Amino acid sequence: MKSLTNDQITEIAEQLDCGMRCYINKETGEIKTVLNFESWQTDDREPWEDVLNELDENWDKYVEIERMESYESFEIMADFAENVDSRELRDSLINALNKKHPFQNFKWIVDNSGLYRQKWFDFKKQRLIEWVEEKLDEINSLEEFK
Structure with missing residues (x-):
């Protein structure tokens, strides 16, 4: 997976803290965020439709950084x-x-x-930044075995 900048890692940490779901394009390092519909009481997916379609059509190019338990x-x-x-x-x-x-x-x-x-x-x-860095290290370790 493409390395991320400190600013990108911070962005992911902040988005996760706000209740968003974060996906990283493994080839480009581009970050896509969408509302975590499981945590929010809304069925209005329209504002997120383009991102959701991109993720759905190219699911194999993205990896999700999941929020903390x-x-x-x-x-x-x-x-x-x-x-x-x-x-x-x-x-x-x-x-x-x-x-x-x-x-x-x-x-x-x-x-x-x-x-x-x-x-x-x-x-x-x-601590959230450190947590995201750990998750990225785990993902990179798994990618090496593929």
């Missing part, structure tokens, strides 16, 4: 919580992760944490 997202939140230098915030985040609705509770605390909100976004973005 929820347990992997949870691990990122737990890692962030454990590394927060404010003991009070760290304890609140860890407590939130151990309650019912951990994603919702964590988000609420982070959204109301002042400067730590941006630290969370930066941390999460970096």
